[in-house]
Amino acid sequence: MAKVYFLDLRKKYKNNFMEMFEKLVDVSGGMKIVKKNTSSAVKVHFGEDGNLNFVSPLYVRKVVDLIKKSGGKPFLTDTTTLYSGRRFKADTHIELAKEHGFDFSPVVIADGFYGDEYEEINGAKIARLFTNIGTMFCVSHFKGHLVVGFGGALKNLAMGCSSKGGKLEMHSKSKPYVNMEKCTLCLKCFDYCAYKAISKKKSSVEINEKLCTGCGGCMSICPERAIKFKWDAVCSDVQKGIAKYAASFTKDKKIFYINFLINISPNCDCFHTNEPMIAPDIGILASFDPVSIEQASYDMVKEPLDKLYPEVDPTEQLVYAEKYNAGERNYEIEVV
Numbered sequence: 001m002a003k004v005y006f007l008d009l010r011k012k013y014k015n016n017f018m019e020m021f022e023k024l025v026d027v028s029g030g031m032k033i034v035k036k037n038t039s040s041a042v043k044v045h046f047g048e049d050g051n052l053n054f055v056s057p058l059y060v061r062k063v064v065d066l067i068k069k070s071g072g073k074p075f076l077t078d079t080t081t082l083y084s085g086r087r088f089k090a091d092t093h094i095e096l097a098k099e100h101g102f103d104f105s106p107v108v109i110a111d112g113f114y115g116d117e118y119e120e121i122n123g124a125k126i127a128r129l130f131t132n133i134g135t136m137f138c139v140s141h142f143k144g145h146l147v148v149g150f151g152g153a154l155k156n157l158a159m160g161c162s163s164k165g166g167k168l169e170m171h172s173k174s175k176p177y178v179n180m181e182k183c184t185l186c187l188k189c190f191d192y193c194a195y196k197a198i199s200k201k202k203s204s205v206e207i208n209e210k211l212c213t214g215c216g217g218c219m220s221i222c223p224e225r226a227i228k229f230k231w232d233a234v235c236s237d238v239q240k241g242i243a244k245y246a247a248s249f250t251k252d253k254k255i256f257y258i259n260f261l262i263n264i265s266p267n268c269d270c271f272h273t274n275e276p277m278i279a280p281d282i283g284i285l286a287s288f289d290p291v292s293i294e295q296a297s298y299d300m301v302k303e304p305l306d307k308l309y310p311e312v313d314p315t316e317q318l319v320y321a322e323k324y325n326a327g328e329r330n331y332e333i334e335v336v
């Protein structure tokens with residue numbers, strides 16, 4: 001049974017939260033994986049332009065400082081996105097990361113300038129940089145996700161550490177459609193789609209499934225929430241893909257996971273907009289097991305998540321991840 005360490009931010013402490021966070025990392029032994037004078041990747045999501053919910057750079061800076069203190073050489077990293085926007089290419093992605101406060105450490109985009117640099121590991125298209133990195137701190141924001149129910153460490157490993165081709169593979173069946181009863185024909189989705197998959201007709205917009213990559217970007221840009229996925233086929237396949245990629249990625253790597261149950265938003269940090277939170281802040285979890293930390297995180301936010309996306313069974317990604325030997329669902333909580 002894997003251990004998951006928990007810092008409860010609903011409690012009052014004598015020390016401030018940053019000191020308590022340092023204690024969490026210390027008690028859980030996270031810095032044991034740092035090798036002296038060796039690069040340690042700190043995998044983060046820098047937040048889409050307009051998003052405010054990503055993990056605070058102040059916490060990430062603390063992780064970086066602790067790695068340096070342990071003799072390692074940290075750098076921040078993420079990959080390019082499948083959807084259009086400033087994170088689509090490395091140069092604008094790095095620019096946005098700096099604007100969002102991640103300016104205290106080198107930032108490296110792991111799948112190259114255009115997102116096409118990868119190595120195939122156990123059938124997964126892993127961003128090339130990671131093939132030479134043995135140590136990683138996987139810093140994840142735990143929140144809702146409109147396709148797979150929730151997003152945390154597993155999604156950060158799978159979507160977050162794969163090249164564009166890998167993301168495409170995981171999204172391949174997730175083709176959206178437009179609900180014309182809600183659509184106001186504003187054409188934001190038409191201007192936005194990087195793959196020219198949306199066409200405008202006289203009184204409708206249509207998505208060409210052959211051209212659509214399933215990146216989901218149009219769903220986040222639509223102000224009317226008129227674009228939806230066909231739930232039946234999508235959720236299960238994407239979750240299975242996430243589990244497979246996460247398992248392939250973690251093999252032979254030393255990874256320490258930190259999940260932030262703070263700013264628990266209904267959707268992922270790829271959204272350009274802000275929405276009301278679905279739950280109050282809970283705390284921070286840490287573990288060496290990506291499945292245990294996700295199971296524990298889900299258990300803490302289960303009620304609002306299940307209410308938010310009744311069509312989705314988000315436990316599928318946990319079941320598959322365990323089946324593919326990424327970790328175990330059984331966990332034991334140790335409160336810090």
Ligand code: SF4
Nearest residue numbers: 183184186187189222
């Ligand atoms: S962004 Fe939404 S409301 Fe605007 S045209 Fe596209 S589907 Fe319709």
Ligand code: SF4
Nearest residue numbers: 193212213215216218
């Ligand atoms: S139509 Fe398809 S490819 Fe275009 S933004 Fe939407 S999901 Fe992405």
